[in-house]
Amino acid sequence: MSKKMPPTPMLDQLESGPWPSFVTGLKRLAEDGDKPSAKIMQGLLGQLEHSYQTRKGYWKGGTVGVFGYGAGVIARFSEQAAQFPESAEFHTLRIMPAPGFFYDTKTLRQMCDIWEEHGSGLIALHGQSGDIMFQGCRTEQVQPAWDKLNAMGFDMGGAGAGVRTAASCVGPARCEQACYDTLAAHRAIINDFTDDIHRPSLPYKMKFKFSGCANDCANATQRADVAILGTWKDDMQVDQKEVQAKVKQLGRKEFINQVIRMCPTQALGLNDDDTLDVDNKSCVRCMHCINVCTKALKPGKEKGICVLVGGKRTLKIGDLMGTVLIPFMKLETEEDFEKLVELAHNMLDFFADNALEHERTGEMIERIGLVNYLEGLGLELDVNMINQPRTNSYVRTDGWDEEARKWAERKTSAAE
Amino acid sequence: MSELRRPVECGVPDSKQFMHPALVRNYGKWAFHDRPRPGVLRHVSDSGEAVFTVKAGTQRQMDVHTIRKLCDIADTFCDGHVRFTVRSSVEFMTTDESKVEALVKRLEAEGFPVGGTGNSVGFISHTQGWLHCDIPGTDASGVVKALMDELVHEFKSEEMPNRVKITTSCCQINCGGQGDIAINVQHTKPPVINHALVAGVCERPAVIARCPVAAIRPALVDGKPSLEVDEKKCVCCGACYPPCPPMQINDPIHSKIAIWVGGKHSSTRSKPMFHKLVAAGLPNNAPRWPEVAEVVKKILAVYKADARAWERMGEWIERIGWPRFFELTELPFTKYHVDNWRGGRANLNASAHLHF
Numbered sequence: 070m071s072k073k074m075p076p077t078p079m080l081d082q083l084e085s086g087p088w089p090s091f092v093t094g095l096k097r098l099a100e101d102g103d104k105p106s107a108k109i110m111q112g113l114l115g116q117l118e119h120s121y122q123t124r125k126g127y128w129k130g131g132t133v134g135v136f137g138y139g140a141g142v143i144a145r146f147s148e149q150a151a152q153f154p155e156s157a158e159f160h161t162l163r164i165m166p167a168p169g170f171f172y173d174t175k176t177l178r179q180m181c182d183i184w185e186e187h188g189s190g191l192i193a194l195h196g197q198s199g200d201i202m203f204q205g206c207r208t209e210q211v212q213p214a215w216d217k218l219n220a221m222g223f224d225m226g227g228a229g230a231g232v233r234t235a236a237s238c239v240g241p242a243r244c245e246q247a248c249y250d251t252l253a254a255h256r257a258i259i260n261d262f263t264d265d266i267h268r269p270s271l272p273y274k275m276k277f278k279f280s281g282c283a284n285d286c287a288n289a290t291q292r293a294d295v296a297i298l299g300t301w302k303d304d305m306q307v308d309q310k311e312v313q314a315k316v317k318q319l320g321r322k323e324f325i326n327q328v329i330r331m332c333p334t335q336a337l338g339l340n341d342d343d344t345l346d347v348d349n350k351s352c353v354r355c356m357h358c359i360n361v362c363t364k365a366l367k368p369g370k371e372k373g374i375c376v377l378v379g380g381k382r383t384l385k386i387g388d389l390m391g392t393v394l395i396p397f398m399k400l401e402t403e404e405d406f407e408k409l410v411e412l413a414h415n416m417l418d419f420f421a422d423n424a425l426e427h428e429r430t431g432e433m434i435e436r437i438g439l440v441n442y443l444e445g446l447g448l449e450l451d452v453n454m455i456n457q458p459r460t461n462s463y464v465r466t467d468g469w470d471e472e473a474r475k476w477a478e479r480k481t482s483a484a485e
Numbered sequence: 486m487s488e489l490r491r492p493v494e495c496g497v498p499d500s501k502q503f504m505h506p507a508l509v510r511n512y513g514k515w516a517f518h519d520r521p522r523p524g525v526l527r528h529v530s531d532s533g534e535a536v537f538t539v540k541a542g543t544q545r546q547m548d549v550h551t552i553r554k555l556c557d558i559a560d561t562f563c564d565g566h567v568r569f570t571v572r573s574s575v576e577f578m579t580t581d582e583s584k585v586e587a588l589v590k591r592l593e594a595e596g597f598p599v600g601g602t603g604n605s606v607g608f609i610s611h612t613q614g615w616l617h618c619d620i621p622g623t624d625a626s627g628v629v630k631a632l633m634d635e636l637v638h639e640f641k642s643e644e645m646p647n648r649v650k651i652t653t654s655c656c657q658i659n660c661g662g663q664g665d666i667a668i669n670v671q672h673t674k675p676p677v678i679n680h681a682l683v684a685g686v687c688e689r690p691a692v693i694a695r696c697p698v699a700a701i702r703p704a705l706v707d708g709k710p711s712l713e714v715d716e717k718k719c720v721c722c723g724a725c726y727p728p729c730p731p732m733q734i735n736d737p738i739h740s741k742i743a744i745w746v747g748g749k750h751s752s753t754r755s756k757p758m759f760h761k762l763v764a765a766g767l768p769n770n771a772p773r774w775p776e777v778a779e780v781v782k783k784i785l786a787v788y789k790a791d792a793r794a795w796e797r798m799g800e801w802i803e804r805i806g807w808p809r810f811f812e813l814t815e816l817p818f819t820k821y822h823v824d825n826w827r828g829g830r831a832n833l834n835a836s837a838h839l840h841f
Contacts, residue, residue, distance in 0.1 A: 079772045083627055086634030089596050091626045094548030106549075113616075120615035120624065121771045124737035129730065130619045136489040145617060161617060165496070170569040171503040174556035177567070181549035190549045194569050197612060197660045204546070204617055216490055224495045235497075236571060242500065242508045243528050243536065243578070245515035252500050260496030267494065283752040287571055288610075290750045290757045292662050298752070327794050333754050357754045357795065364517040382659045384724045385697045387826055388759050427695065 074099055075115035079122060098190040106190035109205050112155030113189065116147060133160050133208055135215045138267040141225030142211055158207045159189070163200040163226035164218055168237045168255035168279075170195060179221060187214035198276065199236030200226040224263065230427075231269025232262045232417070237279035238286035246359060247281030248299025248372040249400045255279045257406045258413050265417065272424035275417060282368065283356045289380070289391070294430040295416060296377040296391045297409075300354045301369035309344040311365035316343040328358050373399040374409070375453075378416070378442075379431025389431040392439070396453035412446075419445045449479065505566040505578045507536050523643045524599035525585060538578050539588045541597035542608050542633065542640060545573040546616065546626050554595055562588045572608045572650070574601045600641035606649040606785070608640070609633060612660040620727050621655035622670035622740040623769045628653050631773040632668075635782060646792035646801065649785065650749075657722050663748030665798040666781055667760045670769070671743035672721040675714050676732035680706040687712070687729035695724045742767040744780050747799030758799040764816050780816070787813045806840035 074096070083092045095117075099110035120126055133144035143161040150157035166172070180201070184190055189205025196202045201223075206214060215225070226234035235258065238244070240251030258277055265271070278289030281299040289296035316324045321339070329337045336351035337358060345365075359366045376398075377391030395412070399405050416430070423445065424433040434442050443450060501509050511530035518528040526538040544551070555575055559567040562584050563577045570576060575597070577588055589599050601607045609632060612618065614625030632651070639645065652661030653668040661667060683689070689712055693701045700718035704711050712732065714725075723734040734740070744767070748760030763784070767776045784798075791813060792801035802810050811818045824832040 080627075082772045083630050086630070087598060087637045088542065088630055088633035089544040089551070089598075090630055091544040091546040092630075094544060094546070094551050097550050098548045117615055117624075121627070124623070124740075124769055124771060125735055126615045126618060126621040128617065128619045135492065137492045143617075145619065159617065167498045167500040167503055169500050170571075171500040172567050172569075173503045174559050174565040174567065176503065177552055177556050181552050185549050191546060192549065192552060193546050194543070194552075194573060194575075197610065197662065199571075212489075215492075219492055219495075222495055222498050224497065225492070238571070239568070241513035241515070242504060243515065243538070245517055245528070247513075250513065256497050256499065263494045263496050267492075285751045285757075288662060288750045290752070291748075291759070292750070323794075331754055331795050353752075355753050356751075360753065361795065363519060382662065384658055384722065385695065387697075387828070390757050390759070426691070 074111060075118060077114055077118040080114065080118050095191065101185075101190070104185060104190075106185050106188060106205075108155045109159070109189040109207070110156075110191070112147075112153040112157070113159060113191075113205060116149050116153040116156055119149060119152070128159070133158075133211055135212050135225070138225055140228040140231055140267055140269045142215075143228060156189075156205070159204070160206045160208065160211055162188075162203040162206060162211065162215060162218070163196065163198075163228060163234065164203060164223050165226045165234045165259070166195060166199070166201050166223075168235070168252040169239050169242055170199075171242070176221065180218070183214060183217045187217070196234075198226065198234045199278075200234045225267060227266040227269070227274070229269040230271045230273050231267075231275070232259075232265040232271070233274050233276045234266070235259050235277045235279065236287050236289075238281050240279070240281045244281060245363070246284065246299075246356065246368060248301055248368050249281060249297075249374050251279040251281045251287070251297075251299070254297060254374070254400060254406070254409065257410055261410045262413070262417070271417070271421050273427050273429055275420060275430065277413070283354055284360065290377060291380040291382070291388070291390050293380050293391065294378065294420075295413065296380055297374050298377065299368075299372065300375050300397065301372045302397055303369040303371040304349040305347060305352060305354075305359070305369055306367040307345055307347060308365050308367075312345045312362065313343045315362045315365050328361050331357050331361075333357070371399075373397050376412070379429075379434050381429045381431045385427070386432050386435060389429075389435065391431070393451070393454045394443075394448065396451050415446050450476075503566065504568075505536070505563060507534060507580045508578065510534070511536070520603050520643070521585075523605065523641060524589065524602055526602055534580065535582070536578050536580055537582060537585050538576050539585060539592065539599060540570070540574050540576050540601050541592045541599045542601060543569075543573055543575050543597060544626070544630065545608075545611070555597075558588070558591055558595065562591070570601075572601075572610045574608050598637055598641055603643040604645045604647050604649075605641070605643050606636050606639035606645060606651065609651045609653055610661055610664070611653040612655050614655045618655060619730075620658075620723070620735070622672065622723075622735045623655045623742065624771060625653055625655050625661075627772055628668065628774050628777070632778055632781060635778050636785070639785065645785075645789055647795050647797045649788075649798065651781070652748075657724075663750055663757075663760055665746065665748065665760075666784060667745040667748055668777055668781065669743055669745060670740055671765050672723050672734050672736070672740050673766070674736060674739040675716045675719040675721055676723070676725060676734045677736075678712060678714070679731040679733065680709060680711040682731040683711040683729065684709050686731055692725050692729045692732070695728060697722060697724060701725060737769070740769055741765060742769055742774070742777055744777070744784070746784060747797075747802050749797050749799050751797075753797075754795070755797075755800050755803070760799075762822055763810075763814070765821060783816075784814055808840040
């Protein structure tokens with residue numbers, strides 16, 4: 070029998086207003102007759118209201134898992150279990166969605182049925198790392214729920230000090246600006262790291278994110294230890310007739326304001342006949358003009374990726390953006406993908422061997438210096454890695470001639 | 486125990502099996518896109534085939550009934566295909582232009598606002614808060630619901646100078662990430678330590694190592710091994726709390742909310758930027774956080790009125806200068822805005838460039 074709904078005077082205030090209300094959803098689940106999910110939700114609503122009243126959280130972590138894996142379940146035990154016994158255990162299963170968050174309704178409905186039977190009926194689409202979060206499950210229901218989700222062809226996401234679930238933009242599935250197949254790259258890397266996802270044994274977490282161009286719709290640059298962004302090497306593609314049409318549509322002044330003046334490196338000019346003058350040597354592939362003129366301008370044809378390393382948020386040493394590690398590599402053939410996966414493994418191995426406990430990749434590089442990191446990975450220096458050369462003189466340069474010779478050799482071999 | 490099933494380590498599935506067939510047909514062959522109206526995208530492929538996408542907001546934390554409702558809509562209009570965005574909006578795709586208006590109407594009628602495209606305020610990416618997190622200073626879904634109620638017009642229209650990405654985070658770890666506006670918990674008092682529990686719960690060396698300012702020391706308290714905090718050094722970041730719950734940092738009064746602006750991931754025009762602190766000390770005022778909404782709306786209104794087309798918030802401030810930002814937003818400028826962390830000199834004005 071379902072018990073009475075807990076009073077929720079504060080949460081009730083989040084039911085009004087034009088935006089869809091999660092509270093209404095929680096209540097709907099709590100009122101679901103005799104379903105097991107209804108009981109869990111009644112407890113949860115009571116505890117959440119209690120949090121709103123007291124302005125404090127009441128969940129403790131813990132260790133709950135499934136057979137064969139050491140991560141993927143986020144355990145939550147209530148500190149208010151006596152008061153709200155129905156939601157005393159409220160664990161989350163992190164499940165990795167298909168890259169780009171694509172679903173058919175059969176799959177979603179099946180997931181809903183499983184979660185109504187084994188969990189609370191609450192699902193977040195999606196968490197900040199990119200997981201489907203099946204929220205609210207009692208300990209003994211974790212394994213049966215997981216067995217069914219796994220049988221559907223889905224796998225658990227990362228948690229703790231391992232490789233985490235990845236995220237990618239919509240990519241070539243529905244975007245003309247994607248410079249590489251973000252969904253394929255996402256799948257190639259993640260599916261080669263399942264052991265590091267399911268059995269965390271790193272100093273701390275490691276995240277990969279995939280964006281098809283500099284617009285970075287997957288928010289990779291600062292949110293991923295390894296950000297893989299699409300770019301191109303040759304000249305931008307320009308359809309001059311469409312440029313003229315865009316100038317006509319916006320008017321010359323607005324075209325100059327919105328396109329020419331906004332170019333960060335002043336690489337654009339408007340010709341007298343309203344065609345576009347592009348100085349491709351000055352272009353930094355920032356995507357702005359292409360965003361404004363979606364019909365007239367496109368990335369070049371020699372497409373590929375650049376890899377940024379070390380993005381992370383505050384704790385412990387302060388915020389870090391990812392910085393350039395590989396300015397350009399092609400990502401088209403099977404060999405290209407193998408090369409990327411191999412690079413990712415090398416990055417992970419170096420991190421596992423050299424980072425301190427609870428240190429992220431970016432913090433490790435901050436501590437040891439980028440040059441040591443490059444040497445450790447066997448990667449070559451590139452001027453694209455810096456904003457500017459060093460500004461302090463505290464450096465020992467007794468290997469200068471040797472390093473200059475290496476550079477000259479590389480230039481010669483690149484020209485051959 | 487013999488019937489325990491070994492997991493199938495299948496990794497992530499292939500997306501193409503879930504995609505609308507028109508996306509599979511035109512995969513990697515898109516020519517251009519435009520936006521017939523706010524909330525609707527049109528992508529045209531090299532073959533001339535067009536796909537219309539209708540985008541709508543969700544509550545992210547969804548009950549199964551809401552998800553089934555979205556499935557019903559996808560079955561009716563989109564041959565049973567649907568996708569979600571990184572920021573938890575939902576997207577319905579169809580090749581049939583005549584269905585678009587009806588699809589928009591249906592979504593609106595079911596309570597899903599259509600928008601979030603182009604230069605709008607997108608859905609707020611957020612964390613778990615009191616609903617599920619073990620260390621939250623505030624709620625997440627509630628803050629976001631309250632704010633989106635206030636910002637729904639900006640979600641449904643494309644009237645901003647450029648896209649606006651808002652994030653919230655219920656502790657200083659900032660799972661919500663960088664944003665044009667980031668709304669984050671900012672603790673203002675050092676942790677209150679329950680010395681009776683520390684020895685049994687915390688790995689003390691690990692906790693000491695977490696502190697960014699080396700303010701934590703081992704100590705014997707009432708004859709038990711515990712930890713003490715040098716309160717003069719403590720920056721109240723809360724890093725010691727996850728590995729050591731007896732170091733309680735969350736406080737109903739002293740855990741405040743701070744607002745940061747000008748963060749950006751993209752390399753579009755300017756290089757990526759971190760968000761910067763502009764307001765703090767706002768009360769953690771559940772269930773609707775009106776003081777936070779007021780500051781956010783003020784900043785958005787000023788940005789909307791003053792920025793040039795395509796300037797993201799951080800770019801606009803770089804152009805007009807911080808004195809003008811504080812003048813226009815009428816926010817107080819305090820000693821707490823001046824960066825004194827390692828590398829903070831880079832945030833000082835080493836020039837004679839002045840704004841009056």
